[in-house]
Each structure stands twice: as structure tokens, then as C-alpha cells.
Amino acid sequence: MMAEVKIKKFKFFFLILCIIQLFYIFHFRSGFKYEIIKNPFNESSGISYALHPSVIESNDFLKKQKAINFNLSESLKKDTYLYQRTIEFNYPIRINESSKLVFFLNTEDIPNTCKVIETGKYLKLTQC
Amino acid sequence: MTKDNFHEKITLVLSFLILNNYLLLSLNFSLLLIKINFLIFLVTVLIFYSKNFFENPFLKIFFLFIIFICLGTPTFDWDPRSIWLFHAKRIFYDQSIFSVMDNYAGFSRNDYPNLAPAFASSLASLVGHWNEVFPKLSFALMFLPPLILTYVFLKDTQYLIFLSIVFFTIGKYLFNGWADGLVAVYFCLSAFLMYLLIVSNNNFLKKKILFYLIAFCFFVTLTLIKNEGIALLFILFATTFFIKLYKGELRKDISKLVFLSISFLPIILWKLFCYSKGIGNDHYYNANMLLNLLARLDDLNNYKLILYFLLLNEKFLFSLLFFLISFWINRNKELLGFVSIVAISYIFILLFLYLATPDDLYFHLNSSAARVIKSLSFLVAFFGLYNLTNRKIKTV
Numbered sequence: 001m002m003a004e005v006k007i008k009k010f011k012f013f014f015l016i017l018c019i020i021q022l023f024y025i026f027h028f029r030s031g032f033k034y035e036i037i038k039n040p041f042n043e044s045s046g047i048s049y050a051l052h053p054s055v056i057e058s059n060d061f062l063k064k065q066k067a068i069n070f071n072l073s074e075s076l077k078k079d080t081y082l083y084q085r086t087i088e089f090n091y092p093i094r095i096n097e098s099s100k101l102v103f104f105l106n107t108e109d110i111p112n113t114c115k116v117i118e119t120g121k122y123l124k125l126t127q128c
Numbered sequence: 129m130t131k132d133n134f135h136e137k138i139t140l141v142l143s144f145l146i147l148n149n150y151l152l153l154s155l156n157f158s159l160l161l162i163k164i165n166f167l168i169f170l171v172t173v174l175i176f177y178s179k180n181f182f183e184n185p186f187l188k189i190f191f192l193f194i195i196f197i198c199l200g201t202p203t204f205d206w207d208p209r210s211i212w213l214f215h216a217k218r219i220f221y222d223q224s225i226f227s228v229m230d231n232y233a234g235f236s237r238n239d240y241p242n243l244a245p246a247f248a249s250s251l252a253s254l255v256g257h258w259n260e261v262f263p264k265l266s267f268a269l270m271f272l273p274p275l276i277l278t279y280v281f282l283k284d285t286q287y288l289i290f291l292s293i294v295f296f297t298i299g300k301y302l303f304n305g306w307a308d309g310l311v312a313v314y315f316c317l318s319a320f321l322m323y324l325l326i327v328s329n330n331n332f333l334k335k336k337i338l339f340y341l342i343a344f345c346f347f348v349t350l351t352l353i354k355n356e357g358i359a360l361l362f363i364l365f366a367t368t369f370f371i372k373l374y375k376g377e378l379r380k381d382i383s384k385l386v387f388l389s390i391s392f393l394p395i396i397l398w399k400l401f402c403y404s405k406g407i408g409n410d411h412y413y414n415a416n417m418l419l420n421l422l423a424r425l426d427d428l429n430n431y432k433l434i435l436y437f438l439l440l441n442e443k444f445l446f447s448l449l450f451f452l453i454s455f456w457i458n459r460n461k462e463l464l465g466f467v468s469i470v471a472i473s474y475i476f477i478l479l480f481l482y483l484a485t486p487d488d489l490y491f492h493l494n495s496s497a498a499r500v501i502k503s504l505s506f507l508v509a510f511f512g513l514y515n516l517t518n519r520k521i522k523t524v
Contacts, residue, residue, distance in 0.1 A: 007285065010285055011284065011285040011288060014285060014288040014289050014292055015186070015288055017292050018186070018190060018288060018291050018292050018295060021292060021295035021296060021299075022190060022193055022194075022295060025197070025299050025300055025302075026193070026197050029299060029300040030197050030200075030201050030300055030303070030304070031201050031202065031204060032197055032200045032201050033200055033201065033202065034200065036199070036200050036201065036202060036261055037196065037199055037200035040199035040200065040259075040261045040262050041255055041259065041262055042259065043257050043258075043259050044259070045259050045260065045261045045262075046201075046202030046203070046259065046260040046261040047202075047259075047260055049202040049204075050202035050203055050204060050209070050260045051260075084210055084233075084235055085209070087233050088209060088210060088214045088217070088233070088236075091214070091217055091218065091221065092221040092222075094232065095233075
């Protein structure tokens with residue numbers, strides 16, 4: 001009888017421990033967003049939390065232009081974060097060194113050979 | 129053993145379907161077949177949930193919560209975004225695991241094994257589009273086979289303690305799209321099956337073909353999740369081989385070892401494919417690892433730094449303490465020897481790899497040691513628990 005009560009207490013302890021651990025992971029370690037769980041299968045779900053707005057902007061521009069490839073300015077290529085995230089997020093639209101569509105930062109000077117197609121909050125899409 | 133081997137069968141079916149998804153994508157089967165394969169996986173999970181819900185309710189309830197968290201979190205980190213989910217996205221759009229052949233976006237480590245990304249891409253195919261949230265759910269689903277199998281050996285309160293160990297050592301890696309949690313769990317269960325089926329002498333499971341098939345599936349999965357898995361499985365085989373050789377029992381079990389070693393074949397084929405097409409991480413292939421190793425070999429501070437990052441990890445220390453206490457209470461020399469050799473071998477391999485890294489040593493350790501050591505933390509904590517439960521069974 002005593003042993004049974006002991007086992008039940010032991011079980012209860014670990015049940016509570018598991019619940020506390022899960023709550024800790026959920027609350028402090030997950031980055032959980034109620035906005036996302038409302039519609040996790042939506043195509044644009046979670047984008048604003050996962051990516052810098054400039055990366056999202058690049059995708060908006062490329063979709064509008066129905067582009068199949070793009071290129072980045074030298075200063076954008078040097079920014080590892082923007083370079084990698086732009087490539088990942090825009091796939092299947094690929095980065096291509098010979099693409100005529102080139103992104104520049106708004107703060108960058110555009111070469112004379114390029115014509116600005118669209119200007120956003122962070123980026124300029126040009127045709128070179 | 130569970131009633132009608134229900135958990136064992138579910139484990140085998142789920143493991144097989146994960147590998148079959150990879151095979152279908154490798155052989156360029158139609159999208160419809162790939163979708164059907166994933167649907168069967170989901171139906172099997174539903175069967176697991178619906179058939180006798182109160183058998184193993186803790187996993188069922190807690191895993192639903194893991195799915196809930198997974199579907200409420202975006203993919204933040206570099207590894208999940210730039211490696212695993214980017215590979216999955218490429219497979220989703222190109223419908224082939226060989227799309228990496230063009231070596232596009234070299235930073236994404238195109239030569240890494242693609243089992244988990246292939247599974248994520250199939251979930252996206254089933255849903256019909258890609259997004260930044262749900263594809264990583266497939267990574268979480270891949271945890272189910274080893275978690276279900278554990279119920280065969282650890283029941284009731286023991287299973288609750290096991291889940292507590294999973295949450296403690298694996299934590300957010302259960303749902304955030306990293307592959308390190310998967311490596312840790314598959315490695316541990318692979319080691320466990322290797323111990324029960326080959327190393328241990330007095331185990332009734334040795335006659336059950338079902339467990340050999342599960343072990344085979346787990347071994348293949350381990351090697352196809354991440355490169356670490358190849359080293360870890362190699363350690364398991366080498367350790368088992370030497371233990372059997374030492375005991376003079378190698379001849380008895382050699383056929384089983386040969387059968388299980390076929391599990392290396394898929395990853396060998398993948399690596400041969402990458403090598404033949406020149407696919408790889410330029411950074412690592414071009415850097416001369418031997419030169420890096422030689423340059424760091426004679427500086428004691430490098431060893432201190434590596435061991436500091438690897439062994440002074442708080443989760444590893446807790447797990448190790450639990451392991452030592454467990455084996456102090458129940459001195460199972462055979463099990464202690466097996467786990468110790470595996471763990472020490474892995475630490476030596478890590479020591480070698482870190483000394484040879486082309487990256488800055490501190491940067492590399494700081495960005496990876498806590499993840500890499502998860503496999504050992506989970507291994508020692510799991511075997512500590514198994515050893516304690518074995519004692520209970522003996523004393524009853």
C-alpha cells in the first residue's frame with residue numbers, strides 16, 4: 001500500500017516536471033507567436049517574424065516583375081545575412097550574375113547603365 | 129513487449145515510410161505516389177493515437193503540444209533556414225533530391241544528407257505550397273518512431289522520466305527545424321538496439337526479426353539525417369565489433385552485423401554522387417584539415433577550450449551525473465562498458481574535428497558545441513534510466 005502511494009507520488013512529480021519543462025520551452029525558448037498559430041498554413045505566415053523587411057520587399061518586387069532571376073549589388077552581396085536570406089527566400093527565383101534585374105540598397109548610388117524600375121523602403125530594383 | 133507488438137509495428141511502419149519518401153524522391157517517382165506515402169504516414173500516426181488512447185497517453189498529449197508550438201513558430205535560425213529548410217524548399221520546387229547537382233547557393237552545404245528536407249518537401253507537396261512555418265513540422269514528426277519504440281521498454285512512470293529527459297536534453301530542437309535533436313534521439317535508440325540485439329547476451333529480443341528491421345531503418349535514418357550520424361553509427365559498429373571480438377563471440381553475431389552494416393549503403397551512394405558531381409562545401413573541402421590539425425595539435429589551450437565547451441555543458445554534466453549515480457546503484461558492467469566506449473570514442477572524434485576545423489576554433493565551438501554534445505547528453509541520460517529500470521525488473 002505504502003509502495004503504491006510512493007509510486008503514485010513519483011509519477012505525479014514527473015508528470016508535473018514534464019508539464020513545467022514544456023511550459024518553459026513554450027514560453028521562454030520557442031519564439032511562439034499567436035499570430036502564426038491562427039493560420040500556420042497560410043503562404044505568408046510567419047514571414048514578418050522570420051525575415052528582415054528588405055528581404056520580403058525583394059520578393060514583392062520580383063513577383064511583381066514575374067522575374068525568373070535577379071542579381072544583387074556588390075554591397076548587398078557583402079552583407080552575408082541579406083545575401084543568403086534573399087537567395088533562400090526568393091527561391092525558385094534564382095540569383096544569376098548575368099541577370100538584368102539588379103537590387104541596390106536605397107542608400108547606394110546606381111550606375112549610369114542601370115534604370116530604376118521600382119523603389120521601396122529599403123531596396124531599389126533596377127534594370128542594367 | 130507491447131500487446132500484439134503494436135508499438136513495434138507502428139515504429140517500423142513510420143520509419144519505413146520516412147525512408148520510402150526519400151527513396152521515391154531519389155528515383156523520381158510521381159508526385160502522387162509521394163503524397164500518398166505521406167498520407168499513409170499521417171494515417172499511421174492517427175492509428176497510433178486512436179487505438180487505445182490510454183496506452184502511452186503522455187507521449188500522445190505532449191506530442192500534440194509540440195505540434196502546436198511548432199505550428200506557432202517561424203523559422204529563425206541559420207541552420208534550419210539556410211541548410212535544412214532551404215534544401216527542402218529546393219526539393220519541393222524541383223521534385224528531386226538531386227537538384228543540388230547544380231551546386232546553387234554553395235553556402236547551404238549542398239552535400240549534406242537530405243532525408244529530413246525530403247520529408248519536409250513532401251509535406252509541402254501535400255499542402256500544395258511552401259511557407260516559413262509548417263514544413264518544419266515534418267522534422268517534429270520524425271521524432272515519433274524512436275519515441276514510440278521507447279514505450280516498448282519503459283512503461284508508465286519510467287516513460288514519464290524518459291520524456292522528462294527528452295524535454296531536458298532535446299528541448300526546443302523538437303520543433304525548431306534543426307537536425308541535431310533528431311541525430312541525438314536516433315543515435316541513442318540505435319545504440320540501444322545495437323546493445324540489445326548484438327552486444328547483450330541474454331536478451332529475448334535477439335530472436336525477433338521485427339527489431340532487426342527497426343534497427344536497420346534507424347541506422348539508415350541516422351546516417352541520412354546529418355554527417356555526424358555517419359560517424360556515430362560507425363562508432364556503434366566499431367564498439368560492437370571490438371566487444372564481440374574481446375568476448376570471442378564475433379563469429380556468432382557476424383551475420384547480423386553484416387546485415388545491419390548494409391545501412392551505410394544509402395549514405396555511401398549519396399556521398400559518391402556528391403563527390404562525382406563536385407558538390408560540396410567549398411570552405412571545408414578546400415581547406416587543408418591536416419594543416420589546421422597540425423597547427424593546433426601542440427597547444428594545450430586548444431584542448432582546454434574544446435573540453436570546456438563540450439564537457440562543461442550543464443545539460444551534459446547533469447546527464448553524466450545521473451548516469452554515474454545510476455551505474456553506482458546498479459553495476460551493469462557490460463552496459464557501462466558499451467556506453468562508455470561509445471561516448472569516449474565520440475569525444476575523441478569531436479576533439480579531432482574541432483582541432484582540424486578551418487574556422488576560428490572559438491567561433492566554431494561557440495556556435496556548435498552545445499548542439500553537438502546533445503547526442504552524448506541524451507545517450508548517457510537514457511542509458512542511466514534504462515539501467516535503473518533494469519534493476520527494478522530484477523529486484524521484482
